[in-house]
Amino acid sequence: MALMITDECINCDVCEPECPNGAISPGEEIYVIDPNLCTECVGHYDEPQCQQVCPVDCIPLDPGHRETHDELMEKYRIITAA
Incomplete structure (x- = not known):
């Protein structure tokens, strides 16, 4: 599954630079994840870095x-x- 960012996002800016696929970007109100680019960090890391x-x-x-x-x-x- 791809990941998603919920409305609890506080726009702290720490997730975007951690994404090795560039799947995270600023949305209209909160950050968003492009499901076409999100691999849950499979291939890069053992765990999704944005979640960490x-x-x-x-x-x-x-x-x-x-x-x-x-x-x-x-x-x-x-x-x-x-």
């Missing part, structure tokens, strides 16, 4: 974008090959 640095724990799995570990790894390969 988020001080308010507002980055859960996005139930609207379910993906297996293999699908996330394939997405990682496509993203890093570009």
Whole structure:
């Protein structure tokens, strides 16, 4: 699954630079995650880095974008090959 940022986001700016795929960007009110670029850090790290640095724990799995570990790894390969 891709991750998502909930309304609890305080716009602290710590998640965006931690994303190795550039999937996090400022939205209209809070940061947003592009599900087409989010691999939950599969291929880069053992755990999603944005979740590790988020001080308010507002980055859960996005139930609207379910993906297996293999699908996330394939997405990682496509993203890093570009």
